[in-house]
Amino acid sequence: xxxxxxxxxxxxxxAGLSKKDYDGxxxxxxxxxxxxxxxxxxxxxxxxxxxxxxxVIKLSGIGCSSKSPAYFLGMSHGFNALHGRMPSVxxxxxxxxxxxxxxxxxxxxxxxxxxxxxxxxxxxxxxxxVYIIENNGVYGxxxxxxxxxxxxxxxxxxxxxxPFPPVDLCLEALVAGCGFVARSFxxxxxxxxxxxxxxxxxxxxxxxxxxxPCVTFNNEDDSPKSYGYGTKHEKPLHELGFIPxxxxxxxxxxxxxxxxxxxxxxxSRIALRNLEADYDPTDKTVALRRLLEAQEKQEFITGLxxxxxxxxxxxxxxxxxxxxxHLSPEQLRPSPAALAAVLQDYA
Amino acid sequence: xxxxxxxxxxxxxxxxxxxxxxxxxVATANGTGSQTANLTLLRSFFKLGIPVHGKNIFPSNIxxxxxxxxxxxxxxxxxxxxxxxxxxxxxxxxxxxxxxxxPSGGVCLYHTEIKNLPQRSDLVYYPIPAGEFLxxxxxxxxxxxxxxxxxxxxxxxxxxxxxxxxxAEALGAQFAQRAKLVESNLEVxxxxxxxAAQNLQKRDPYRLEPMNKTEGLILMTGNEAGALGAVFxxxxxxxxxxxxxxxxxxxxxxxxxxxxxxxxxxxPTYAVVQAEDELAAAGIVMGAGWAGARAxxxxxxxxxxxxxxxxxxxxxxxxxxxxxxxxxxxxxxxxPTRTSQGDLLFTYYLGHGDxxxxxxxxSSIEECFEFGWKAFDLAEELQxxxxxxxxxxxxxxxxMGRPFDYPNQPLQRGKVLSAQxxxxxxxxxxxxxxxxxxxxxxxxxxxxxxxxxYFTRGSGHNEQAQYSERPEDWVRNMARLARKxxxxxxxxxxxxxxxxxxxxxxxxxxxxxxxxxxxARDRLAERLPTSFLxxxxxxxxxEVGEFVAAHERVYVIELNRDGQLCAILQNELPELASxxxxxxxxxxxxxxxxxxxxxxxxxEALQ
Numbered sequence: 029x030x031x032x033x034x035x036x037x038x039x040x041x042x043a044g045l046s047k048k049d050y051d052g053x054x055x056x057x058x059x060x061x062x063x064x065x066x067x068x069x070x071x072x073x074x075x076x077x078x079x080x081x082x083x084v085i086k087l088s089g090i091g092c093s094s095k096s097p098a099y100f101l102g103m104s105h106g107f108n109a110l111h112g113r114m115p116s117v118x119x120x121x122x123x124x125x126x127x128x129x130x131x132x133x134x135x136x137x138x139x140x141x142x143x144x145x146x147x148x149x150x151x152x153x154x155x156x157x158v159y160i161i162e163n164n165g166v167y168g169x170x171x172x173x174x175x176x177x178x179x180x181x182x183x184x185x186x187x188x189x190x191p192f193p194p195v196d197l198c199l200e201a202l203v204a205g206c207g208f209v210a211r212s213f214x215x216x217x218x219x220x221x222x223x224x225x226x227x228x229x230x231x232x233x234x235x236x237x238x239x240x241p242c243v244t245f246n247n248e249d250d251s252p253k254s255y256g257y258g259t260k261h262e263k264p265l266h267e268l269g270f271i272p273x274x275x276x277x278x279x280x281x282x283x284x285x286x287x288x289x290x291x292x293x294x295x296s297r298i299a300l301r302n303l304e305a306d307y308d309p310t311d312k313t314v315a316l317r318r319l320l321e322a323q324e325k326q327e328f329i330t331g332l333x334x335x336x337x338x339x340x341x342x343x344x345x346x347x348x349x350x351x352x353x354h355l356s357p358e359q360l361r362p363s364p365a366a367l368a369a370v371l372q373d374y375a
Numbered sequence: 376x377x378x379x380x381x382x383x384x385x386x387x388x389x390x391x392x393x394x395x396x397x398x399x400x401v402a403t404a405n406g407t408g409s410q411t412a413n414l415t416l417l418r419s420f421f422k423l424g425i426p427v428h429g430k431n432i433f434p435s436n437i438x439x440x441x442x443x444x445x446x447x448x449x450x451x452x453x454x455x456x457x458x459x460x461x462x463x464x465x466x467x468x469x470x471x472x473x474x475x476x477x478p479s480g481g482v483c484l485y486h487t488e489i490k491n492l493p494q495r496s497d498l499v500y501y502p503i504p505a506g507e508f509l510x511x512x513x514x515x516x517x518x519x520x521x522x523x524x525x526x527x528x529x530x531x532x533x534x535x536x537x538x539x540x541x542x543a544e545a546l547g548a549q550f551a552q553r554a555k556l557v558e559s560n561l562e563v564x565x566x567x568x569x570x571a572a573q574n575l576q577k578r579d580p581y582r583l584e585p586m587n588k589t590e591g592l593i594l595m596t597g598n599e600a601g602a603l604g605a606v607f608x609x610x611x612x613x614x615x616x617x618x619x620x621x622x623x624x625x626x627x628x629x630x631x632x633x634x635x636x637x638x639x640x641x642x643p644t645y646a647v648v649q650a651e652d653e654l655a656a657a658g659i660v661m662g663a664g665w666a667g668a669r670a671x672x673x674x675x676x677x678x679x680x681x682x683x684x685x686x687x688x689x690x691x692x693x694x695x696x697x698x699x700x701x702x703x704x705x706x707x708x709x710x711p712t713r714t715s716q717g718d719l720l721f722t723y724y725l726g727h728g729d730x731x732x733x734x735x736x737x738s739s740i741e742e743c744f745e746f747g748w749k750a751f752d753l754a755e756e757l758q759x760x761x762x763x764x765x766x767x768x769x770x771x772x773x774x775m776g777r778p779f780d781y782p783n784q785p786l787q788r789g790k791v792l793s794a795q796x797x798x799x800x801x802x803x804x805x806x807x808x809x810x811x812x813x814x815x816x817x818x819x820x821x822x823x824x825x826x827x828x829y830f831t832r833g834s835g836h837n838e839q840a841q842y843s844e845r846p847e848d849w850v851r852n853m854a855r856l857a858r859k860x861x862x863x864x865x866x867x868x869x870x871x872x873x874x875x876x877x878x879x880x881x882x883x884x885x886x887x888x889x890x891x892x893x894x895a896r897d898r899l900a901e902r903l904p905t906s907f908l909x910x911x912x913x914x915x916x917x918e919v920g921e922f923v924a925a926h927e928r929v930y931v932i933e934l935n936r937d938g939q940l941c942a943i944l945q946n947e948l949p950e951l952a953s954x955x956x957x958x959x960x961x962x963x964x965x966x967x968x969x970x971x972x973x974x975x976x977x978x979e980a981l982q
Binding site for chain 1: 548591592593594595599603606607608609611612614631634635636638640642643644645646648650651652654655656657658659660661662663664665666667668669670684685688748778779781782785786818819820821822823824825827828829830831832833834841842
């Protein structure tokens with residue numbers, strides 16, 4: 029492919045690519061949409077981690093959020109699936125080739141309503157993928173109906189008042205067996221980035237529930253899913269930094285006991301400086317209690333809520349070795365002698 | 376009345392012998408283990424060299440509801456359903472109607488514990504004191520009811536002249552040579568046979584004589600054959616949600632995969648996932664097909680309903696997938712354990728918008744195997760979901776067949792561009808019709824080339840796979856998909872035609888109705904000669920129109936209410952539509968030759 033060098037060479041990463049190489053098509057979402065800021069963090073993280081685009085697949089369901097994979101990593105294969113069905117497509121794709129890195133982008137309607145079943149079963153199977161929920165509490169494409177994550181009692185101009193309690197997708201992920209449950213805020217770019225990096229290193233399904241304001245239908249300052257509210261009320265459980273494998277710890281010096289190092293499956297680590305005393309993200313009961321508490325008190329907690337690297341992922345459970353998409357014709361079709369032997373049993 | 380008194384009742388006189396030509400039905404309650412005894416009988420007849428076929432007519436239930444196992448023995452090789460002359464009455468709940476259904480001169484073998492068995496003077500009765508044969512045998516109490524069924528095998532062995540060594544051989548196959556199980560079952564057969572020989576007097580005309588007509592043949596269910604075919608087609612990902620009658624397809628697939636598909640280090644070269652529902656099963660298959668693995672799902676009508684959204688997606692985004700539909704009776708939950716050909720229209724056009732799909736129509740275990748591997752070639756060559764429409768009768772029952780031919784061509788993986796090919800081309804447009812056959816080129820995720828990636832979507836797209844709402848892009852793409860379907864038309868397996876030189880009447884059918892039709896044609900050969908076209912796939916090729924044009928009237932015979940194939944043919948052959956007449960019927964049971972024959976005579980006003 030012709031690729032004329034620009035006059036001033038941009039900074040290249042270990043994959044020999046510039047940040048621009050990770051761009052996608054121009055976004056068609058509303059200006060200021062939280063989803064766009066998440067897309068740019070994905071671009072940034074992919075560049076920083078030197079991901080090889082051809083080894084990444086991007087998947088999504090249906091909705092505003094699910095359009096966004098077109099707007100990052102243009103050199104990666106993408107699959108914009110059906111509403112709520114991205115988990116099953118990802119499952120098939122990663123069974124066919126478990127060496128691919130998968131980034132899934134979904135929304136609160138896609139995950140919390142029509143796709144809740146597939147979401148829960150994805151957690152059970154622990155497919156190795158990053159599952160981002162761009163959570164804004166409303167259906168944007170159909171003009172602002174409440175989604176299942178909208179707060180009880182929330183009033184919106186188009187939808188009126190929401191009479192039902194919200195589905196907390198971090199809670200759902202946690203009780204379904206997910207080993208990486210995080211919540212973040214599209215307005216907190218640094219935290220989103222660090223969580224993304226850690227999620228990409230996780231062995232199984234990593235869920236990132238990112239509050240991502242809908243500037244058109246749900247961004248009044250009194251709405252918990254608005255920029256104004258999030259900026260004012262975000263309550264990080266910890267400051268966190270991602271440390272790639274084989275890299276020295278380069279975070280600012282801290283007193284022992286001030287931060288916790290969480291080892292990820294591929295040898296990378298997350299450094300967590302607790303902002304809430306004694307919050308232990310490796311204790312499921314603690315995580316569950318904290319999420320329920322936050323729901324009760326309407327607190328906007330963010331950070332790595334739960335982490336457990338011990339469950340094998342689906343490809344490991346299935347015992348896969350050579351990617352199934354790469355099998356040779358001889359591996360795919362047993363021999364004539366094998367056929368004859370089977371038929372002998374039916375003679 | 377004692378057993379012996381009953382046996383000595385006034386009964387019809389012995390007629391001249393009827394050899395290797397009868398139907399037998401075993402009436403039991405399901406969950407009582409009669410399947411072992413029934414399959415032992417079936418295999419015994421098969422091993423005697425006599426053409427045979429068994430049909431299990433069973434309830435949607437785990438235990439206690441009536442079930443009937445029909446075995447047809449036919450020296451002529453007929454395997455269609457035929458009302459039975461011999462009844463094994465082991466179910467008190469249905470004994471009244473079972474006895475009533477026997478033709479005059481029929482035989483009733485009955486469990487002596489059945490009270491108030493109807494007495495008919497035109498039947499031969501043989502008692503079976505099944506419980507007595509287990510006396511003194513060292514077997515666990517919970518296995519006794521299962522073993523008790525072997526009593527009717529023993530009495531039938533006496534009645535039909537079935538050698539015990541053949542039964543022993545059949546039991547060996549049944550229990551995979553587990554000696555203890557073979558021996559305890561055989562002991563009951565032996566005791567029952569000896570008791571019958573001593574205490575009963577043969578008064579019926581039915582007998583077996585060894586033949587050589589099953590030599591070299593195999594006995595297998597369609598689901599096993601289809602699953603084996605899929606394994607030889609290189610299936611690597613399978614996902615499903617349990618549903619009758621497709622479950623045994625997946626069970627067989629898992630067994631064959633475990634046996635045949637491991638790499639040199641012993642790693643499985645496949646993955647099988649039980650999905651949370653059929654939506655997910657179809658999604659897993661689509662994801663796997665997109666990423667380059669051969670993937671299938673097996674289901675039945677209700678599952679097809681749920682798969683509609685992904686099949687519509689797969690058609691438009693052009694993703695290979697293989698979907699087996701083992702048809703049962705719809706609409707809705709319908710009759711889950713009964714057979715039909717009711718999903719033809721639904722699968723052919725499945726999906727909202729303008730959609731149509733290649734559909735393979737197997738009628739035998741040989742075709743289940745062949746279409747089992749061929750479906751993957753077609754799906755990958757055509758980059759689209761391909762259906763294989765089997766049915767409960769074919770899928771779950773044991774059929775005779777020739778040992779399967781090994782695939783006669785290498786795997787056809789379709790138009791997939793490698794990094795080297797992309798480099799050489801210097802250009803890639805996912806949905807461009809480069810070759811004029813409507814089939815574009817695709818790339819697989821993981822292909823190490825900057826041009827390889829494209830964005831797959833179910834929304835409007837142009838040749839470059841970019842989002843597009845432009846009318847001309849939409850029209851161009853849909854026209855290309857229609858062109859691709861014309862390419863499919865040329866690649867589907869052609870119909871099998873049995874032409875009769877004097878026939879003015881043609882018959883068209885697909886799948887398992889062929890057996891009743893073939894037998895009816897033989898019986899009508901003098902009175903109403905017919906030609907027969909057995910369709911093996913949709914879309915149809917030119918042979919079908921030629922066949923219709925060559926006959927004054929063509930009856931399309933199928934196992935549904937509305938004549939679905941007839942409607943499709945009338946639609947595809949509008950200029951010949953007035954020659955096509957449906958003969959369609961569905962009550963949940965396979966057609967009989969007698970019904971086909973009478974229906975044809977009625978239509979031709981010859982009755």
